[in-house]
Amino acid sequence: MTRITTPFGPHSTAAEVAAGIDLSGKRVIVTGAASGIGVETARALAGTGAEVTLAVRDTEAGARVAAAITASTGNRNLHVARLDLADRASIAAFVAGWDGPLHVLVNNAGVMALPEQHTPEGWEMQFAINHLGHFALAIGLHGALAAGGAARIVSVSSSAHQMSPVVFDDIHFAFRTYDPIGAYGQSKTANVLFAVGATARWAGDGITANALMPGAIATNLQRHTGGIKAPPERRKTPEQGAATSVLLAASPLLEGIGGRYFMDCNEAITVSRRTADMSGVAPYALDPGNAGRLWEESLRLLG
Numbered sequence: 001m002t003r004i005t006t007p008f009g010p011h012s013t014a015a016e017v018a019a020g021i022d023l024s025g026k027r028v029i030v031t032g033a034a035s036g037i038g039v040e041t042a043r044a045l046a047g048t049g050a051e052v053t054l055a056v057r058d059t060e061a062g063a064r065v066a067a068a069i070t071a072s073t074g075n076r077n078l079h080v081a082r083l084d085l086a087d088r089a090s091i092a093a094f095v096a097g098w099d100g101p102l103h104v105l106v107n108n109a110g111v112m113a114l115p116e117q118h119t120p121e122g123w124e125m126q127f128a129i130n131h132l133g134h135f136a137l138a139i140g141l142h143g144a145l146a147a148g149g150a151a152r153i154v155s156v157s158s159s160a161h162q163m164s165p166v167v168f169d170d171i172h173f174a175f176r177t178y179d180p181i182g183a184y185g186q187s188k189t190a191n192v193l194f195a196v197g198a199t200a201r202w203a204g205d206g207i208t209a210n211a212l213m214p215g216a217i218a219t220n221l222q223r224h225t226g227g228i229k230a231p232p233e234r235r236k237t238p239e240q241g242a243a244t245s246v247l248l249a250a251s252p253l254l255e256g257i258g259g260r261y262f263m264d265c266n267e268a269i270t271v272s273r274r275t276a277d278m279s280g281v282a283p284y285a286l287d288p289g290n291a292g293r294l295w296e297e298s299l300r301l302l303g
Helices: 014-018 036-047 059-073 088-097 125-140 142-148 159-163 180-205 220-224 243-250 288-302
Strands: 027-031 051-056 078-082 104-107 151-156 207-213 261-263
Touching: 014 036, 014 243, 027 036, 036 051, 036 059, 036 104, 036 243, 051 059, 059 078, 078 088, 088 125, 104 125, 104 243, 125 142, 125 180, 125 288, 142 151, 142 180, 142 207, 151 180, 151 243, 159 180, 180 207, 180 288, 207 243, 243 261
Parallel strands: 027 051, 027 104, 051 078, 104 151, 151 207, 207 261
Antiparallel strands: none
């Protein structure tokens, strides 16, 4: 498989990646679009002329973001819909409220390094929100994605996937001592495996999925870790952090490409051990067997 490279890099912005791309007539959902890189992802995609739905927990914040995006892009075709990825009823309501085709689903929302918490079902909260919530959303929207034709799913992962594979024998820390970063890493590995699994199962429906590491961006995501830890020279602005998401969502360079992991707007190399700068992708995150096992376990958990 030839590694995908692009003219863009770590300092490229979402607007630069989206320049010249016309998504008029296309429909896009961005989860977690009320803060952080979700805002800039939605803004760049709105700038291409796409119809963009901001799927957010706080609809008042979402409405303010939508108004600001309209003011900066001139695109009035923005919508705000409530979505709580920790609440199965909320996901079901969002899916039921969606009508017509869907061309791009950006699974951007997430939580990081939470103190130990479990859902009413007993699921570890980071795994539940970062993976299972987005998995349920994508499954529910499969028909809309298939109707879109050549639809794309963007799965926002992290270099923290190198901190843990999915530990299938104890995903929800029933026996292991809880580790907030390890739990986060497991959920981010799941985000990559979802892209592998979705592409394997849905490519025949014209649906491809890719995962990405956005980079080190100071947002409210790090509120449980005491703030961003990356050295200043490796940090990105939210506009730079959204660039790889927008590349996977909109660039013609990714047409027909799926099941891969990107960082800094290029496909990452596979590494044999955790790297000092956390660059690259761990083999277990791209393993088709792991992806298949995760898919079946996710279906089982969701009933």
